[in-house]
Amino acid sequence: MEENKILGEENASPRKMRYTADELEYFRAVILEKREEIIQQLQNLRDRMMDPTTGEYINENSPYSLHMAEQGTDAMEREKTFLYAQREGKFLGYLDEALKRIDAGTYGLCIECIDEPQNLCDTCPLIPRERLLAVPHSQHCLPVKLKQEKKKKTY
Numbered sequence: 491m492e493e494n495k496i497l498g499e500e501n502a503s504p505r506k507m508r509y510t511a512d513e514l515e516y517f518r519a520v521i522l523e524k525r526e527e528i529i530q531q532l533q534n535l536r537d538r539m540m541d542p543t544t545g546e547y548i549n550e551n552s553p554y555s556l557h558m559a560e561q562g563t564d565a566m567e568r569e570k571t572f573l574y575a576q577r578e579g580k581f582l583g584y585l586d587e588a589l590k591r592i593d594a595g596t597y598g599l600c601i602e603c604i605d606e607p608q609n610l611c612d613t614c615p616l617i618p619r620e621r622l623l624a625v626p627h628s629q630h631c632l633p634v635k636l637k638q639e640k641k642k643k644t645y
């Protein structure tokens with residue numbers, strides 16, 4: 491199962507096609523920690539969106555929110571909080587998917603470089619460790635990601 495494929499030319503050094511089990515476990519720990527952090531943040535956001543007097547989530551119809559709306563910024567604040575919570579929730583999903591890739595042993599591979607190594611990184615097709623630690627759910631090496639971003643121009 492643990493087969494290290496060696497790509498290519500006679501004199502090329504063996505290409506590492508996956509992170510070792512130890513490395514994967516290290517990444518797993520990093521991701522789990524990040525995950526805990528986000529779950530905690532989401533809990534805090536949820537608390538913030540709750541009416542302290544009734545214990546119910548604040549919505550358009552709650553008297554508390556109407557009162558707050560007189561100050562004008564409340565709706566906007568709430569909107570921002572919701573959007574933030576949404577983004578964090580999405581991020582949580584990305585981390586869960588990353589954990590699945592760790593189980594599958596495919597974690598850390600750049601999905602653009604796996605079939606056709608572009609050799610934009612020393613570790614190609616593996617995403618360099620530093621990038622994975624900074625963005626644990628990334629599936630592209632940074633050069634590829636930047637190219638894509640230039641293409642679509644947004645986010």
Ligand SMILES: [Zn+2]
Binds near residue numbers: 602608614631632634
């Ligand atoms: Zn790549």
